[in-house]
Amino acid sequence: MNKNEALDAVFNLRSVAIVGVAPGDEGFNTGRLFLNHIIEYGFKGRIYLVNPKGGDVLGLKIYPHLQDIPEPVDYIISCIPAPFVAQLIKDSAAKGAKAVCLFTSGFSEFGTESGRQMEREVQRLAQSTGVRVIGPNCLGIHSPKASFSFAPDLPHETGPVSFICQSGGNTMYLVRAAAARGIRFSKVISYGNACDIDETDLLEYLHRDAETKVVAAYIEGVKDGRRFYRALQELAAVKPVVVLKGGTTGAGARVAASHTAALAVSRDVWMSVLDQAGAIRVDSLDEMADMLVTLQYMPILGGMWVARAGVGGGAGVLATDDWDREGFSLPELPEQVRQAFRDALGNDAGTILSNPVDIPHLGFGHQAFRDALTKLSEFQGIDLLVFHLPIRGIMLSLAIAPILIDRETETIIRLHRESAKPMAVVAHYMATGEGWHFAAKYVKDFYEAGLPVYHSIASAAKAIDRFVRYHRNRTASPQ
Amino acid sequence: MNKNEALDAVFNLRSVAIVGVAPGDEGFNTGRLFLNHIIEYGFKGRIYLVNPKGGDVLGLKIYPHLQDIPEPVDYIISCIPAPFVAQLIKDSAAKGAKAVCLFTSGFSEFGTESGRQMEREVQRLAQSTGVRVIGPNCLGIHSPKASFSFAPDLPHETGPVSFICQSGGNTMYLVRAAAARGIRFSKVISYGNACDIDETDLLEYLHRDAETKVVAAYIEGVKDGRRFYRALQELAAVKPVVVLKGGTTGAGARVAASHTAALAVSRDVWMSVLDQAGAIRVDSLDEMADMLVTLQYMPILGGMWVARAGVGGGAGVLATDDWDREGFSLPELPEQVRQAFRDALGNDAGTILSNPVDIPHLGFGHQAFRDALTKLSEFQGIDLLVFHLPIRGIMLSLAIAPILIDRETETIIRLHRESAKPMAVVAHYMATGEGWHFAAKYVKDFYEAGLPVYHSIASAAKAIDRFVRYHRNRTASPQ
Numbered sequence: 001m002n003k004n005e006a007l008d009a010v011f012n013l014r015s016v017a018i019v020g021v022a023p024g025d026e027g028f029n030t031g032r033l034f035l036n037h038i039i040e041y042g043f044k045g046r047i048y049l050v051n052p053k054g055g056d057v058l059g060l061k062i063y064p065h066l067q068d069i070p071e072p073v074d075y076i077i078s079c080i081p082a083p084f085v086a087q088l089i090k091d092s093a094a095k096g097a098k099a100v101c102l103f104t105s106g107f108s109e110f111g112t113e114s115g116r117q118m119e120r121e122v123q124r125l126a127q128s129t130g131v132r133v134i135g136p137n138c139l140g141i142h143s144p145k146a147s148f149s150f151a152p153d154l155p156h157e158t159g160p161v162s163f164i165c166q167s168g169g170n171t172m173y174l175v176r177a178a179a180a181r182g183i184r185f186s187k188v189i190s191y192g193n194a195c196d197i198d199e200t201d202l203l204e205y206l207h208r209d210a211e212t213k214v215v216a217a218y219i220e221g222v223k224d225g226r227r228f229y230r231a232l233q234e235l236a237a238v239k240p241v242v243v244l245k246g247g248t249t250g251a252g253a254r255v256a257a258s259h260t261a262a263l264a265v266s267r268d269v270w271m272s273v274l275d276q277a278g279a280i281r282v283d284s285l286d287e288m289a290d291m292l293v294t295l296q297y298m299p300i301l302g303g304m305w306v307a308r309a310g311v312g313g314g315a316g317v318l319a320t321d322d323w324d325r326e327g328f329s330l331p332e333l334p335e336q337v338r339q340a341f342r343d344a345l346g347n348d349a350g351t352i353l354s355n356p357v358d359i360p361h362l363g364f365g366h367q368a369f370r371d372a373l374t375k376l377s378e379f380q381g382i383d384l385l386v387f388h389l390p391i392r393g394i395m396l397s398l399a400i401a402p403i404l405i406d407r408e409t410e411t412i413i414r415l416h417r418e419s420a421k422p423m424a425v426v427a428h429y430m431a432t433g434e435g436w437h438f439a440a441k442y443v444k445d446f447y448e449a450g451l452p453v454y455h456s457i458a459s460a461a462k463a464i465d466r467f468v469r470y471h472r473n474r475t476a477s478p479q
Numbered sequence: 480m481n482k483n484e485a486l487d488a489v490f491n492l493r494s495v496a497i498v499g500v501a502p503g504d505e506g507f508n509t510g511r512l513f514l515n516h517i518i519e520y521g522f523k524g525r526i527y528l529v530n531p532k533g534g535d536v537l538g539l540k541i542y543p544h545l546q547d548i549p550e551p552v553d554y555i556i557s558c559i560p561a562p563f564v565a566q567l568i569k570d571s572a573a574k575g576a577k578a579v580c581l582f583t584s585g586f587s588e589f590g591t592e593s594g595r596q597m598e599r600e601v602q603r604l605a606q607s608t609g610v611r612v613i614g615p616n617c618l619g620i621h622s623p624k625a626s627f628s629f630a631p632d633l634p635h636e637t638g639p640v641s642f643i644c645q646s647g648g649n650t651m652y653l654v655r656a657a658a659a660r661g662i663r664f665s666k667v668i669s670y671g672n673a674c675d676i677d678e679t680d681l682l683e684y685l686h687r688d689a690e691t692k693v694v695a696a697y698i699e700g701v702k703d704g705r706r707f708y709r710a711l712q713e714l715a716a717v718k719p720v721v722v723l724k725g726g727t728t729g730a731g732a733r734v735a736a737s738h739t740a741a742l743a744v745s746r747d748v749w750m751s752v753l754d755q756a757g758a759i760r761v762d763s764l765d766e767m768a769d770m771l772v773t774l775q776y777m778p779i780l781g782g783m784w785v786a787r788a789g790v791g792g793g794a795g796v797l798a799t800d801d802w803d804r805e806g807f808s809l810p811e812l813p814e815q816v817r818q819a820f821r822d823a824l825g826n827d828a829g830t831i832l833s834n835p836v837d838i839p840h841l842g843f844g845h846q847a848f849r850d851a852l853t854k855l856s857e858f859q860g861i862d863l864l865v866f867h868l869p870i871r872g873i874m875l876s877l878a879i880a881p882i883l884i885d886r887e888t889e890t891i892i893r894l895h896r897e898s899a900k901p902m903a904v905v906a907h908y909m910a911t912g913e914g915w916h917f918a919a920k921y922v923k924d925f926y927e928a929g930l931p932v933y934h935s936i937a938s939a940a941k942a943i944d945r946f947v948r949y950h951r952n953r954t955a956s957p958q
Contacts, residue, residue, distance in 0.1 A: 028882070033874050040876075109792075137792075139874075152876035153911075167793020169872035169908070176871045176910035220796055246793060251809055252800035258833055259792035284797070284937065313588075313616075313738035314646020314725060317699055318763070321731035330730055354737055392655045393648035395512050395618075397519075397631035403507075429648070431655035432632075433919030440912030458763065 003201045006132035009098035011143045011187050013074040015046040019088060020079030023055030023062060031079035034150055041149040048073060066091040073097050082106035086121050093129035100133050101140030108261035109137055109193055119195050126196035138192030139168040159184020160213035161292055164202040166220045166260050170285055178289040182447025186211040193260050198223045203231040214295050215239055216288055220246045221262020229273055236278035242291045243279045245270050280470050290454060290463035297452035299422045300471050303383045304328045307376060308356035310388035316356035319457040326461035330355045331381045340372035364408040377419040385423045387412050391439045392431035398438050409442050413449040424452045426460050482680045485611035488577035490622045490666050492553040494525040498567060499558030502534030502541060509582060510558035513629060520628040527552060545570045553577050561585035565600050572608035579612050580619030587740035588616055588672055598674050605675035617671025618647040638663020639692035640771055643681040645699045645739050649764060657768040661926025665690040672739050677702045682710040693774050694720045695767055700741020708752055715757035721770045722758045724749050759949050769942035776931035778901045779950050782862045783807045786855060787835035789867035795835035798936040805940035809834045810860045819851035843887040856898040864902045866891050870918045871910035877917050888921050892928040903931045905939050
């Protein structure tokens with residue numbers, strides 16, 4: 001089976017086998033974790049378990065061998081030690097499986113000759129049998145439309161973003177962090193050492209995949225630079241591709257080699273490859289989440305002129321520094337807008353009647369203030385209106401802060417609905433675990449209303465600058 | 480009364496009057512907020528309320544005039560409009576008050592001639608009457624030892640850090656964020672426009688204050704550059720001073736002028752003044768919190784050689800890039816350390832037996848693994864051992880994650896107690912409000928055990944690099 005067909009089959013899987021799950025009385029092991037999460041996520045297909053010891057777990061029979069399973073199996077997850085994997089591939093082929101996900105590690109990433117040899121053998125078997133291999137050293141696929149996932153607390157809804165990731169931990173973090181800001185995924189794959197299905201196969205697959213509108217990729221190394229570049233360039237011509245390269249420093253590249261056996265390529269080469277291919281480069285997983293939020297929720301901007309409104313003069317000073325550093329400008333407001341704020345707010349403490357507009361605690365609750373904001377949103381001199389909520393930079397306790405933040409949220413969402421001006425929200429200054437927990441509800445309100453939400457002015461400015469440059473480059477270059 | 484005496488008196492205040500608090504049936508206003516917070520924080524002294532309307536609130540009588548209060552008042556908080564403030568200063572002098580905090584805004588920061596005139600008059604009255612003025616446009620003092628605070632959710636314990644801040648919102652955010660990571664404060668002052676007590680007065684005061692061991696400052700502008708430089712240099716010679724300058728960009732400086740009437744000085748001048756004076760410069764409030772954590776919890780480091788241990792290979796790759804960018808090195812581990820990890824972990828999935836050490840989920844629970852960590856901590860080739868906990872980058876749900884993280888925390892704290900090697904913890908990958916909430920308990924466990932805690936590898940590396948350079952410069956320069 002070719003790789004595209006195999007990927008189609010596993011993202012629509014109807015049956016899975018976990019090989020190496022421990023019987024019920026042996027408790028916690030990784031096979032058991034996969035099982036728990038597949039059940040909890042609500043997988044509707046068949047789940048089969050395999051372990052030579054037999055037995056059962058959670059009422060499911062454990063088959064001694066893959067061949068003992070009476071029905072077809074689409075997708076097989078290997079949690080057995082590396083030396084047993086080659087035989088598993090052969091058994092999987094006999095069983096007619098489409099793909100095997102090797103959670104198993106201990107291959108080329110261990111830096112030993114035996115590890116490399118075992119990986120070459122797995123690769124050879126994948127090619128000769130046609131059972132495609134994901135990994136080794138990975139978590140495999142997360143596919144909401146098949147109600148299938150490898151981990152808890154990942155979103156159940158499908159969405160326009162697909163994410164390919166060479167690290168399991170980074171996969172889980174990015175999906176969870178982006179989900180909390182309104183990003184939903186079509187296809188997610190943690191693909192580890194990429195001995196068979198590799199980054200280029202995945203880019204090509206996602207290029208053709210109609211459900212994927214945006215691609216995110218965490219990559220430590222590529223197998224074939226020329227093929228990768230061509231696939232990336234072709235993909236980036238039709239869909240935004242956000243790339244985080246892990247191991248860009250000399251030291252990081254050495255670690256990447258021992259993590260996923262990635263080959264070292266200099267940072268400069270990588271950066272110019274990504275730029276020339278038209279990808280959007282980011283430097284951390286948080287920047288990747290910022291970029292996905294921007295691509296999904298931000299309309300195309302006419303330029304870099306920004307107005308900012310929110311509580312807190314000092315936050316406004318630092319915000320202005322942050323916008324300025326990324327090349328944005330905060331224009332003076334026209335007298336009619338200033339007058340509208342003056343009418344609404346009077347000489348209330350802490351108010352600055354310029355841009356950034358510093359709003360007193362209760363401003364958002366008043367109609368006159370809403371009218372002034374409407375005037376601000378109609379100001380032709382700005383391309384973007386940004387609201388910031390300094391969650392724990394206000395005098396109210398969390399118990400009564402909703403007095404302020406409910407109204408602010410409601411006012412912003414209403415204005416966003418009624419206005420054509422691009423808008424964004426920065427929910428920042430969370431300060432504590434309680435502050436973050438408190439903010440989550442509002443973040444959800446905002447993204448459900450279609451607003452991009454960021455967690456610092458600096459990160460918002462960086463992502464929006466990249467977004468503006470991305471669209472400028474697309475307009476400038478012949479596609 | 481001179482400024483030092485006044486500051487001493489108000490940081491030890493025994494009575495406060497809030498002028499401009501609304502009677503009970505008028506509900507929510509800023510005077511009422513101050514009152515609520517002063518009561519909630521547990522102030523043991525006398526609280527007096529003033530409003531010409533009279534009445535009462537929360538069972539406290541509201542006096543029509545300051546003069547009607549039968550007893551002495553140390554500290555007066557003004558929540559009345561700007562045009563009434565000059566008379567309040569005179570009344571405060573008649574009453575024998577030590578200082579007046581002007582929450583009131585509408586002075587020079589409004590950019591109007593009348594605002595500037597009123598501020599000059601306040602300044603003149605402060606000098607002529609000896610009643611010192613804090614502000615205008617500020618929150619005033621937070622003094623745990625006097626059980627006095629202006630806002631909820633600020634820590635009650637005293638500590639070695641004092642913080643002077645020209646923005647009220649930034650004051651509250653920094654104190655809350657740093658408190659969540661184990662920083663406690665001696666004296667905090669939000670000082671606004673600084674028309675009487677200014678940044679230099681405060682630096683001089685904290686220089687002499689034996690309870691203050693570390694000074695943090697958020698400054699938008701200074702009144703007298705020469706005097707400021709001298710005070711900063713003298714203070715920095717004996718105590719670490721962490722400075723965030725707001726309004727360093729041209730645009731930010733214009734906003735600072737309308738926030739606290741700060742004069743614009745170029746970024747380059749500022750940066751070289753701060754460097755030459757021996758201050759530690761930071762670029763955001765989060766970096767300030769990182770720096771305070773480092774100064775309090777990190778022992779002096781011998782150099783820049785780091786070992787990192789934690790769950791997750793991909794996180795390790797990105798971590799290595801981050802350490803490398805800040806100039807740290809991750810040395811190869813000696814064979815005896817590698818062998819100890821090999822003995823402890825075997826061929827368990829996801830393990831890298833090099834530096835960074837990638838630990839499988841349950842590694843921290845085993846004695847053999849703890850022994851290997853002890854060997855790692857004894858390795859002379861590293862100056863610092865960093866643990867990272869990718870809170871939401873693991874396969875466990877929050878409900879069962881304590882299985883892993885309890886043991887990891889316990890193991891790290893035990894090792895830290897038994898070893899002389901400097902250590903740090905990065906609790907990162909929180910991903911969601913729930914993740915941050917969940918992490919808070921562990922962060923507290925760590926700082927209570929004396930460990931510095933950071934929320935990203937990049938921010939840890941940046942702060943620790945500044946810390947190393949700070950100590951190198953101190954050793955190099957003649958003090």
